[in-house]
Amino acid sequence: MKAFRAQTRPASGGAPPSACGRRAVSRVGRGPAAARASSAAQGSPLPASAPSAPLATSDLPPLASTSAPPADGITLFYRTDWGGGRVHGSLAGGAWQDYAFHKVASAPGKWLRAKIPAAAGAGGGNGASASAAAAAAAAAAAPPLLEFVVTNGKGDWDKPTTGGNYEVAAPGIYALRGGALAPVEGTPVCLVSDLDGTMVGDDASSAAFKVWWEDVGVVRGGLLVYNTGRSLESFKQLLAEKGHCLSRPDVLISAVGTKIYNYVGSGRWREDEGWLARLTEGWDLTAVREAAYAALAEVGRDSMHFRPPEEQNDHKVTCGVQVEALPRVLEVLQTRLAAAEVDANIITSGTGDWRFLDLVPKGAGKLQALDYVRQTHGFPLSATVACGDSGNDILMLSGPNLALVVGNAQPDLVKWLEQRRDDAGPLPGKARLLRASAHEARGILEGLAYWGLA
Numbered sequence: 001m002k003a004f005r006a007q008t009r010p011a012s013g014g015a016p017p018s019a020c021g022r023r024a025v026s027r028v029g030r031g032p033a034a035a036r037a038s039s040a041a042q043g044s045p046l047p048a049s050a051p052s053a054p055l056a057t058s059d060l061p062p063l064a065s066t067s068a069p070p071a072d073g074i075t076l077f078y079r080t081d082w083g084g085g086r087v088h089g090s091l092a093g094g095a096w097q098d099y100a101f102h103k104v105a106s107a108p109g110k111w112l113r114a115k116i117p118a119a120a121g122a123g124g125g126n127g128a129s130a131s132a133a134a135a136a137a138a139a140a141a142a143p144p145l146l147e148f149v150v151t152n153g154k155g156d157w158d159k160p161t162t163g164g165n166y167e168v169a170a171p172g173i174y175a176l177r178g179g180a181l182a183p184v185e186g187t188p189v190c191l192v193s194d195l196d197g198t199m200v201g202d203d204a205s206s207a208a209f210k211v212w213w214e215d216v217g218v219v220r221g222g223l224l225v226y227n228t229g230r231s232l233e234s235f236k237q238l239l240a241e242k243g244h245c246l247s248r249p250d251v252l253i254s255a256v257g258t259k260i261y262n263y264v265g266s267g268r269w270r271e272d273e274g275w276l277a278r279l280t281e282g283w284d285l286t287a288v289r290e291a292a293y294a295a296l297a298e299v300g301r302d303s304m305h306f307r308p309p310e311e312q313n314d315h316k317v318t319c320g321v322q323v324e325a326l327p328r329v330l331e332v333l334q335t336r337l338a339a340a341e342v343d344a345n346i347i348t349s350g351t352g353d354w355r356f357l358d359l360v361p362k363g364a365g366k367l368q369a370l371d372y373v374r375q376t377h378g379f380p381l382s383a384t385v386a387c388g389d390s391g392n393d394i395l396m397l398s399g400p401n402l403a404l405v406v407g408n409a410q411p412d413l414v415k416w417l418e419q420r421r422d423d424a425g426p427l428p429g430k431a432r433l434l435r436a437s438a439h440e441a442r443g444i445l446e447g448l449a450y451w452g453l454a
């Protein structure tokens with residue numbers, strides 16, 4: 001069975017492919033000040049079983065379990081600059097035990113997170129349901145669902161300064177910061193943003209988003225995803241340069257949606273195996289390359305070339321094609337791929353005399369990768385926001401999820417936006433596709449506020 005889908009992915013500018021899609025990024029200033037240290041109440045009375053061995057919380061929990069709100073458990077975020085630690089607690093009056101803290105990928109050095117399975121029959125609400133009335137009723141009837149203290153495992157303990165231990169009455173998400181424990185309310189957001197010109201470009205805007213993400217987005221159980229034309233190495237360089245103002249994402253989608261990397265801690269990224277397995281279906285790299293060579297032989301080297309090796313991978317063949325030769329190239333590719341029975345997605349993009357031509361597996365692409373990440377982490381369309389600034393973001397802005405065009409969008413994307421009919425969105429009474437007034441990352445915050453997600 002053969003299947004082809006020709007798509008258009010306009011990119012900024014009219015430059016030849018060798019100059020497309022890359023932007024220099026300057027180094028500017030410092031970002032927001034580091035979070036203040038947690039309140040560690042040393043020497044407070046502790047349960048007899050309190051452990052004292054140092055802990056190193058270097059590993060992140062499996063990503064698929066980090067984002068969704070707990071169905072019947074407790075997720076505890078702890079604001080601290082401790083490198084690691086644990087919750088020491090008692091569930092419903094039971095034996096005291098330890099629950100590991102994990103670092104939060106997109107808020108390093110700011111939050112630790114523990115997931116604690118609540119006792120059976122303790123209720124099924126979330127943070128929003130942990131009202132004062134419910135908490136009072138539960139406290140009057142039985143021991144608290146969870147009584148706890150926290151420690152860094154190096155002799156520092158955090159307990160309420162008023163005495164006793166911290167108490168949680170109902171399942172849900174809670175945040176403990178500066179000695180204050182409170183349920184977390186608000187919708188967890190899966191935010192999928194382009195980098196250059198959207199999340200990156202103005203350091204003050206990037207920093208404003210980072211502050212919101214670390215104060216609000218993270219503790220709701222949000223997931224931060226960058227969907228970029230940059231390679232992993234190029235992204236790492238950007239993050240090293242801009243780490244003071246740029247949030248580190250939980251997930252990186254790159255190479256026209258053929259690569260998904262999950263952050264696994266200690267500066268390491270791991271390619272998503274589930275996505276990789278999907279890309280192998282119906283894909284034959286050798287046959288695709290041969291089809292591209294056949295097209296090149298047909299139109300000649302003055303009209304088509306293979307892009308540099310760093311733009312190729314096992315699931316992507318990328319060429320530059322002169323616009324006049326494009327129809328003939330597509331014709332040859334489709335004929336050859338059909339003969340080889342290869343399911344490929346042919347994506348053309350760019351403006352001007354030369355276009356990018358990406359040959360990727362049928363299931364690959366920026367929007368497909370976005371949707372895979374969204375579903376893997378259990379986010380609804382109404383809480384998934386794609387953000388971009390140029391024509392090469394059109395595909396990921398065209399899905400059923402919420403989508404935002406920043407105020408500084410390039411002319412090709414603005415033109416597409418103006419010609420597009422507003423389609424029904426997943427949030428009643430709200431546009432699915434929004435153009436913000438604010439530029440770059442501040443535009444993202446504007447959109448989140450519009451959708452009631454800020």
Ligand SMILES: [Mg+2]
Pocket residue numbers: 194195196197198388389390
């Ligand atoms: Mg961009």
